[in-house]
Amino acid sequence: MYDLLLSIHNIARWLVLGAAVYVIYRSVSGFRSRSYAPADRQAGRLYTGLMDLQLLLGILLLVISPLVQSALGNPAAAMQNSQTRFFIAEHWVLMLAAVILAHVGSSRIKKATEAWLKQRQALIWYGPSVALVLLAIPWWRPLLRLG
Numbered sequence: 626m627y628d629l630l631l632s633i634h635n636i637a638r639w640l641v642l643g644a645a646v647y648v649i650y651r652s653v654s655g656f657r658s659r660s661y662a663p664a665d666r667q668a669g670r671l672y673t674g675l676m677d678l679q680l681l682l683g684i685l686l687l688v689i690s691p692l693v694q695s696a697l698g699n700p701a702a703a704m705q706n707s708q709t710r711f712f713i714a715e716h717w718v719l720m721l722a723a724v725i726l727a728h729v730g731s732s733r734i735k736k737a738t739e740a741w742l743k744q745r746q747a748l749i750w751y752g753p754s755v756a757l758v759l760l761a762i763p764w765w766r767p768l769l770r771l772g
């Protein structure tokens with residue numbers, strides 16, 4: 626079960642990054658042309674939805690991961706090691722912040738009344754969310770984990 630969830634979490638990272646590129650591209654071009662199309666709303670929904678999926682998988686991983694569980698058995702020692710510290714104290718905090726930014730963005734976009742204001746909200750909230758994701762991905766781990 627652990628291996629399966631880790632693989633899905635690993636592969637879903639590429640879907641998140643693809644959706645991130647798409648949502649930023651749409652916000653920049655929409656902001657320039659002062660338009661907001663249904664595809665812009667769908668791009669935001671896709672990014673936020675995939676982030677929610679990663680949040681769910683990540684919470685399950687926190688509970689069943691041997692790495693996290695053994696680190697929590699001795700938190701003081703785990704905090705001395707950069708890799709275990711990353712998973713018990715950094716990865717989930719930054720990713721949770723990225724999920725929250727994406728949701729706040731979606732709600733602000735909904736409330737904005739004009740197209741360019743919606744695109745501005747998308748850039749203001751999705752932009753930092755994507756930056757946090759890029760920062761908090763453990764790039765030293767396998768880029769693709771298939772089973």
Ligand code: HEM
Nearest residue numbers: 635638641679680683684686687690692717720721766770
């Ligand atoms: C939002 C809350 C999240 C939590 C609680 C979380 C939790 C975790 C945990 C516990 C692990 C390590 C499991 C282990 O090695 O035993 C992990 C690994 C990883 N996470 Fe997350 N994660 C979250 C979000 C994300 C997001 C948004 C992404 C990318 C878009 C991401 C990408 C990764 C990657 C690439 C790995 C390494 C997978 C591997 O080694 O194959 N995580 N995450």
